[in-house]
Amino acid sequence: AHVYEKEIHFKNIFLVCIIIMLFRRIYIKQILDRISVNWNSILNTVDRNEGTYKVSSVNFGVYLPHSPSQAAGLPQPSITDKGERSAKYFPKRKRPSKADVQEQLTLLKIIRGYQIRGHLAAVLDPLSIKRKKLFRPEFPSRIVVRQHRLAVDREKSYLLPSTTFVGRGQYRMLLGDIIKRLNEAYCNTLGVEFMYDQMQHTRNWISEEVESADRVFFTKEERINILQRLAAVEALEILLRDKLPQEMRLSVWGLESGIIAVQELIKRACWLGADTFIIGMRRTGRLSILANVLQKPLKEIYSLITPVDRGLIKYTHGAYSEIPLPGNDSGVARVSLTATSTIPEAFFPLVLGKTKGIQTREFDQDLRERVWPVIIHGMREINAQGVAYETLKLQLHNDFSPSGAINLVFGTRADYRIEENDPTLSSYCTDVMKVINAPILHVNADDVEKVINAIDMAVKFRKEFQRSVVVHIVGYNRWLNLLPPLDYKDEIRKKATEEKKPVTLQYGKILIDDKVITEKEFDAILLEENNKVQDAWNEAVTQSQSFDWKKWSDVVSPQLPRKNKTIAEGAPIITGYDKDKLINFANLLAKEPVGFALRSSDLIKLKQNSNMVYRNSLDWIMCEALAFASLIEEGYQIRMCGTHVNRRGHILKEMSDDPCPRRHNMIESLFHFSRPFFTICKGTNSLYGTLAFQIGFSLGDPNAFVIWEAPVGDKISRVQPILDTYVAAAKFKLFYECGIVMYIPHGQKCVDAFTVCNGRPERFLQLCSDDEAVITLDPSKQLQDINMIVVNPYNAAAIFHLLRRHNFLPHRTPLVTFMPEDITECSPEFRATFEDLSGDKTFQRFIGESSIITDFNKVRKFCSVLDVFMQI
Known part of the structure; x- marks a missing residue:
């Protein structure tokens, strides 16, 4: 037989009819509740002489249209047929009245009132001064339900909304039971504030924990x-x-x-x-x-x-x-x-x-x-x-x-x-x-x-x-x-x-x-x-x-071993690095990243870096970046935090209209590590909290190189309590070994500098525990006995050796570094070469004369105004 559109063979139709008849005999009520009466006409009017029946799709499944010989007078049976339905099996639902809908909405508002304001009626005062110990779980508090009221009939059943879990598996509950469970959950000796949370799933989780019966059971x-x-x-x-x-x-x-x-x-x-x-x-x-x-x-x-x-x-x-x-x-x-x-x-x-x-x-x-x-x-x-x-x-x-x-x-x-x-x-x-x-x-x-x-x-x-x-x-x-x-x-x-x-x-x-x-x-x-x-x-x-x-030490065991170098007593700490690796790092830092549309200012900065490498004249930012790269290659983690840390250009942003453009970390791109070794945290204006956080991070990870940078302008007055407690007195009072590095941009250029700038070196020198009556000839012994190190680097090479030496010390001591206020502008006298950073070079505490002076009359002398006045 020819098949047109979608057709089913007669044998399949006959088998379907037998299955339907068997189900009708076994589950007559269930089948009659779900199948339209028009299916009976289909089952009774099957033309057994026809070999096939045409089938076409409808909204809810398929229906079997009549054969061409029976087309006249037969309606098309369908599950969604709008014909007459049996009133016996399909009774019409009664529409809820307006009063019932209003009561259901009022119940929803009352439940929400308990979730929002239930803690205000909780019995929290153990002395019963603020609120007398009066807990009646049968009656809701006025401060909770406010203007929402329900009928006095507490035996009336209500459908529970999906925003509450007091039903504990039930879909309908009596009004009295609902109020009682809500009072026990929110107005007992436990009050919960959580409805201000913007996450719906967390609010549902808390309400389920509070309202459900899954409490901690004590044996x-x-x-x-x-x-x-x-x-x-x-x-x-x-x-x-x-x-x-x-x-x-x-x-x-x-x-x-x-x-x-x-x-x-x-x-x-x-x-x-x-x-x-x-x-x-x-x-x-x-x-x-x-x-x-x-x-x-x-x-x-x-x-x-x-x-x-x-x-x-x-x-x-x-x-x-x-x-x-x-x-x-x-x-x-x-x-x-x-x-x-x-x-x-x-x-x-x-x-x-x-x-x-x-x-x-x-x-x-x-x-x-x-x-x-x-x-x-x-x-x-x-x-x-x-x-x-x-x-x-x-x-x-x-x-x-x-x-x-x-x-x-x-x-x-x-x-x-x-x-x-x-x-x-x-x-x-x-x-x-x-x-x-x-x-x-x-x-x-x-x-x-x-x-x-x-x-x-x-x-x-x-x-x-x-x-x-x-x-x-x-x-x-x-x-x-x-x-x-x-x-x-x-x-x-x-x-x-x-x-x-x-x-x-x-x-x-x-x-x-x-x-x-x-x-x-x-x-x-x-x-x-x-x-x-x-x-x-x-x-x-x-x-x-x-x-x-x-x-009485709070160091968490097992304590990580320090990655410091074994240094002989009295010997200097060699902080120089391989010259070829430094040149390779510098070339990569001056290279434009692939696949990034950079801004013009970033392109100018990369070109300046390339010129520095070509001329062998490195500024503060480049020497600092090379120190970071060398430490990362040796396995150290570096973390910087401050308000203006991004002025170095270590993090490049893509030029895009996207409010959150892609970022490129120049120092991390030097290595192919799957984990972050160099983190720049552009912190908020919270100096007090960020400095204390960085000190805690240094205590938690003894091998991390943690840096905190103060705002430009020597403005550190807000962190003075932290300086006194966790920096100056940490070693001898709290027995802390903290290796925090503090960058203080030094330079009073503003008009009201004497009123707002207080990061002066003499303030930190007064906090040092170095006794002027005791002279220690061994530099390593002196660094070990003091509570903090105060440094003012004299050129770019000094900051390179200073950072590396601080990480190689056998003991951890806070380092206070006074840096130029504008590190982007570096004079030629302040710059360094690759030879200054490599080999057996080390940090020089004092710089001696480069030549021998024979004629002392040619020495230029300077003195203070007071000395000139006394001579006159």
Whole structure:
């Protein structure tokens, strides 16, 4: 038979009909609900004499048109046929009324109100001063739902929208159950701020974590372990109150759950693949962190606060420990508590930089997952210090981001929300964290299990999205009760603190009520922890304690070996390089990259480089680039940061209308490495934060050559606290070996130079620890004993040898280099040749006379105006 268009043989049609009949007999109801009645006419009017049937396509599959002999009078059957339908199998749906639609929209607004403003009604104040402890999960708060109201009928069922997860698998729920679950999720002792995040998938992830029933379940043994740890923290705080009341500023008494939060953070992060933690904090709770988190012996901790060496503040020193993980015989967590200063929030950028240095020192992408920064902020400091905002903005840059940090805020005051007349004018002390869209979890410190739930959520968020997260633990300081009240607010707070039971007693009562332990077992736990602390104190008092600074180093193990040269005592450090390689590097730096449409200014710069190579007259920029290239070839990583670092022309941009044009790294193009060895970070105007970050990076990677360049004009007054703490006093106070290189463009050309320029060499010379009464003839010994090196290079060759010598020193010392303000304009006397950079040349501290003078009368003499006046 002839086939026209799309045809199916009769045998196939017959087989299809048999299959349809079988399905009709077995699943009559299901088939009738889905198949039009017009198919019956097709099945009953098949012309068996015809050999074929024509088939043509329609919207929903294919239909079988009648044969030419049956064309008259038969309608075309189709699944989408608009003919009459059976009312029995296809009842008409009832359109929802306008009131039902309005109620459904109101429910959606109420759910969104809980997600946005639920934290305002949460029970966060442990002293019940700001808001009385009144939690009724059956009724929504007015501050949450605002003007949106639903009917009083709580037995009415509503369809749940896709933006909520309170259904936990259900699609419809009663109104009363919806309100109850929303109150339990957002208005209990945990409040969440996250709806300002611009990423929809992160908002959905957080709402699912908060609203779902997948909470952290604690076994009987785990709850007893939590109680034991709380008792250990409280025992140490009570000892400080009784034995050393003058050191109560280090106390965290009243915020014991914050220490439990740090312990749980390390444990749960290790379950997700992390193994190294860099902790930064100021002083509140520092002793408890050392004792309960880093597990330092109490006898050694007491040496930090005993009257030995009273003039030295020792609790600011760092520490490092390898903590065995519970339930894992071979696994350990490497925890480093960074040494800090008394300057508020100065440790914040330092810790992030140190973490970034450890993550990149082995060029291992897995280190981003394994090394986590943990920042413990104070309530007042994070809201008032500008460096906190600077550091948060730095995390938005890839070159400064450690792939997210866990920020813990210890709210040790009852007024966890800022007063209305406070000049900061913010709702919470953590509002500054919203600039990076970090979710904020506010939790009541008295609810220990809820604190652990918040930590578990924060750890999962950092692991999932590689972003920062904030956990605000709202507590109070019990030791403030020992101070006399200043105003009526302090009297109210003091009275509330006296009536408040410690969190250890509260949690112990909960376990007793739940029949997890008995009162006798609870008393035994308290007595055991108190005896441990008291015995360690008695042992420390009877024995003379000498402070050993080697035990208080925060260097993360295993420490990378320094790639320095073996230098004999008294011998100069040879910094010259192979001449042929230097010429090859210089020619490549003057070569136009292939496939790049450069701007005219870049082409002029490349032509100038070519002329310098041809004439053998190298300026500052070329000598510096050759020093970088030689160090990279020897395996060093170079990182530059500053406001005007791009004026060197090491990074070329393509001439394009694209707002983000392609970039060409001239120095990295010299080598065919798959990993970046030369990084230029055009930082923001944040001098304070970028310098501290660069210092931390130098501490994290001892083999990295880290450079920070000040703005043009000697403007370094904003970084003076960092200079005093982490540069001048780093070696002898914090026991830091920092190899940071500071470039200071020197030259007061502006009109108001004496008022805005303060990068004068005498300021840094005053900070040097070089004793003028002690003369050291060995230059290497002198470089080892001082706290920093101050240099003013005399020509371009000096900067080449200076940079190479600084990396080859057996010890790490900060280098302060005064450079010309305009390095693009180089006089002929300042230039160098390839011969000056190669061979056995070295850095010359002094330049002697090139010729012998026989006639001293021909020597030109100069003197000051004062000497001339005295001679007259």
